[in-house]
Amino acid sequence: xxxxxxxxxxxxxxxxxxxxxxxxxxxxxxxxxxxxxxxxxxxxxxxxxxxxxxxxxxxxxxxxxxxxxxxxxxxxxxxxxxxxxxxxxxxxxxxxxxxxxxxxxxxxxxxxxxxxxxxxxxxxxxxxxxxxxxxxxxxxxxxxxxxxxxxxxxxxxxxxxxxxxx
Amino acid sequence: xxxxxxxxxxxxxxxxxxxxxxxxxxxxxxxxxxxxxxxxxxxxxxxxxxxxxxxxxxxxxxxxxxxxxxxxxxxxxxxxxxxxxxxxxxxxxxxxxxxxxxx
Numbered sequence: 001x002x003x004x005x006x007x008x009x010x011x012x013x014x015x016x017x018x019x020x021x022x023x024x025x026x027x028x029x030x031x032x033x034x035x036x037x038x039x040x041x042x043x044x045x046x047x048x049x050x051x052x053x054x055x056x057x058x059x060x061x062x063x064x065x066x067x068x069x070x071x072x073x074x075x076x077x078x079x080x081x082x083x084x085x086x087x088x089x090x091x092x093x094x095x096x097x098x099x100x101x102x103x104x105x106x107x108x109x110x111x112x113x114x115x116x117x118x119x120x121x122x123x124x125x126x127x128x129x130x131x132x133x134x135x136x137x138x139x140x141x142x143x144x145x146x147x148x149x150x151x152x153x154x155x156x157x158x159x160x161x162x163x164x165x166x
Numbered sequence: 167x168x169x170x171x172x173x174x175x176x177x178x179x180x181x182x183x184x185x186x187x188x189x190x191x192x193x194x195x196x197x198x199x200x201x202x203x204x205x206x207x208x209x210x211x212x213x214x215x216x217x218x219x220x221x222x223x224x225x226x227x228x229x230x231x232x233x234x235x236x237x238x239x240x241x242x243x244x245x246x247x248x249x250x251x252x253x254x255x256x257x258x259x260x261x262x263x264x265x266x267x268x269x
Contacts, residue, residue, distance in 0.1 A: 002169040005170050013178070016189075020205075028201055029201070043215055046215055048226070063238055063241050066242065066245055124227055132228050151240075151243050
């Protein structure tokens, strides 16, 4: 197995392990972001650059923002100064920072012309995915739109503020 | 030779899925359980993409997109439930305390 592939896979697994062993939820979210970025590197190595882009934009972008927003709203009851002191300590950000730096260095190394001609598998572009998505699988797209609508209605109904009653 | 063979990807996905499953089983904090579920969904999506790359078929990435939508819906609904449980006046996020809700 290629050394870079081993590195990306190792960061993915190690980030996942760190996610489930953290005590503070924000630290776990940081490690989860690192895991998703490393997984998107794996997807690029598989020749699925479109999926990797979606992984970064939707997963590491949108869904993680949801997590951070909810964790912010939960505000599990420490005084503010104490929490900020907790955030500024190096052990809060050193682990995700180091892992993210490794992924970033790997990206830079792959982008440099010194690494030689990489023999990637034949990539499947967004064009192929789009043709397939709206050709053979158009019914499934409709079903997913139903699912998204149901999720929207459910989240709104569950999360709305009820006056008075329980 | 590609950087990832199909077997390597399967091993990686199985490891990720195991880690996520261990997280769901071990952690009782509901936020952490949701994150572990996301890890498991990512492992499943990785298998789809790897199979699509192996047989050079766009269906793998179509399934990846659908799993992405599913994960988004699951996370949104789960976080709404967590917010609702938390707003009910309980200071804990313990999943085992869910049976103490009134109505």
